[in-house]
Amino acid sequence: MSIFKKNKKTPEKREWNITEKCLKLIFECAKDSHPKEFGGLLRVNEKDKNLIEELVLLPGTISGDSHAIFRLHMMPIDYTIVGTVHSHPGPIARPSDADLALFRKHGKIHIISAYPYNLDSWNAYDYDGEEIKIRYI
Numbered sequence: 001m002s003i004f005k006k007n008k009k010t011p012e013k014r015e016w017n018i019t020e021k022c023l024k025l026i027f028e029c030a031k032d033s034h035p036k037e038f039g040g041l042l043r044v045n046e047k048d049k050n051l052i053e054e055l056v057l058l059p060g061t062i063s064g065d066s067h068a069i070f071r072l073h074m075m076p077i078d079y080t081i082v083g084t085v086h087s088h089p090g091p092i093a094r095p096s097d098a099d100l101a102l103f104r105k106h107g108k109i110h111i112i113s114a115y116p117y118n119l120d121s122w123n124a125y126d127y128d129g130e131e132i133k134i135r136y137i
Contacts, residue, residue, distance in 0.1 A: 016109055016124065016134045018052040023136050025055050027117040030087035034115065039086040042109060046080055052109070052134070056081060083107030088114045093123040100129045109134075 030038045043054035058074045075081065084107055086099075093114035095103065103110050104127055111134070113122040124134045 014050050014108075016050055016052065016132065017048075018111075018134050018136050020136050022053050022055055023119075023122075026085055026087075026111065026113055026122075029055070029057075030113045030117040033087060034117070035089045037087050037089060038113075039084065041075065041081050042083045042085055042107070042111065043078070043080045044082050049080075049082075051137075052082070055085065081107070083109035083111070085111040085113070087117065088112055091115050091121065093121060095125055095129050103127050103129055 026040075029040065032038070039058075041056040041058065042052050043056050045051040045053050056076075056078075084102060091114050093112040095110070095112060099110070099112070103125060108127055109132070110125045110127075111122060112125070115121065119136075124132050126132050
């Protein structure tokens, strides 16, 4: 084993929650961007670190037919940002290879909202792209 090899820790498993208001905002942003992809960041409550309650939009984010490009250098220094959210204009909320690459680099939790952008058309994933459950409250 190399002494220069990074020791990657496995993050703890959490039970995540998201506010209904935040989830509805995600759906509305996705609908507004349709047929292009929408992208943003997820922010948790400062006291309840398991409650996603805010959507952060990065300046300069580019929306395309099959991509959303984040200008990550525009991300604020904010330790309450825990992951990403983006939409898929089609009916499948599964991550692409590009999505998985983003998941592994930025954040603990990621949401994909697929067309028609409602409670039945979204999924959440951890940094490895494994589907996880989020309770909306």
